[in-house]
Amino acid sequence: MYEFSMKRTSTGKLVEDQTTVTRLLDAAERLFGELGYDAVGMRLLAEKAGVNLGAVTYHFGTKEALYIETFMRRFRPTNAERLELLKAAKAKADSEPLPVEVVVECMLRPPFESGLKHPAFHRLLARNLLMPPPFIHPAIIREIEPNMRTFIEALKRSLPGIPEDLIHLRTMFAMGSLLMFTIHANEMPGMNNPKLHEPLLREIIGYVSAGLKSQPAVPASKRPKLPVPPQLPKR
Numbered sequence: 001m002y003e004f005s006m007k008r009t010s011t012g013k014l015v016e017d018q019t020t021v022t023r024l025l026d027a028a029e030r031l032f033g034e035l036g037y038d039a040v041g042m043r044l045l046a047e048k049a050g051v052n053l054g055a056v057t058y059h060f061g062t063k064e065a066l067y068i069e070t071f072m073r074r075f076r077p078t079n080a081e082r083l084e085l086l087k088a089a090k091a092k093a094d095s096e097p098l099p100v101e102v103v104v105e106c107m108l109r110p111p112f113e114s115g116l117k118h119p120a121f122h123r124l125l126a127r128n129l130l131m132p133p134p135f136i137h138p139a140i141i142r143e144i145e146p147n148m149r150t151f152i153e154a155l156k157r158s159l160p161g162i163p164e165d166l167i168h169l170r171t172m173f174a175m176g177s178l179l180m181f182t183i184h185a186n187e188m189p190g191m192n193n194p195k196l197h198e199p200l201l202r203e204i205i206g207y208v209s210a211g212l213k214s215q216p217a218v219p220a221s222k223r224p225k226l227p228v229p230p231q232l233p234k235r
Helices: 011-035 042-049 053-060 063-093 100-117 119-130 136-158 164-185 194-213
Strands: none
Touching (some): 011 053, 063 136, 100 136, 100 194
């Protein structure tokens, strides 16, 4: 996976570089989310970031590398925070299965808060899930597959009566619902009121938890095995 590494020189130059990199990443987040990878050129990126064209290649090398770093800048910390919340919840539970609502909150709170804070990123995330450039798909799966496996295992313990393939599918439904909400949340009246955010999150947690706990709509004996999220091919 591509790992961004900033060139380090003097302290003053490093601060200047960090400012340039942030401006490039912010511009890339907006443009890639709105227009897609193919429609955004290096010249447009430099223009919208207010930097010279050479700065793009100096800091990132290629457009592909810039795209991956733009995506992972927010995606990776959000995933890490989810795991930290789940780890803390498990420590408090003393080896007992967690309530479904607790697992769901650990899974949804970080992306919910990130979506409100960075709506442009969630448009980019939606585009990557619907129409990803070929090179980003392995990076997404490599980042999210171990994360979701951990949550699926926690939910299996909390939902012993629900088939694993159905837990997988319902988890996909949950993340899709959250993604669509956060994409449009900042356009909704009243969303600039922080007091509304926690009640909304509690509603989403309750909605998702109820769906996860519900009995299968179709008995397992009458349906084929349900699809699960894709995994990276084994080498």
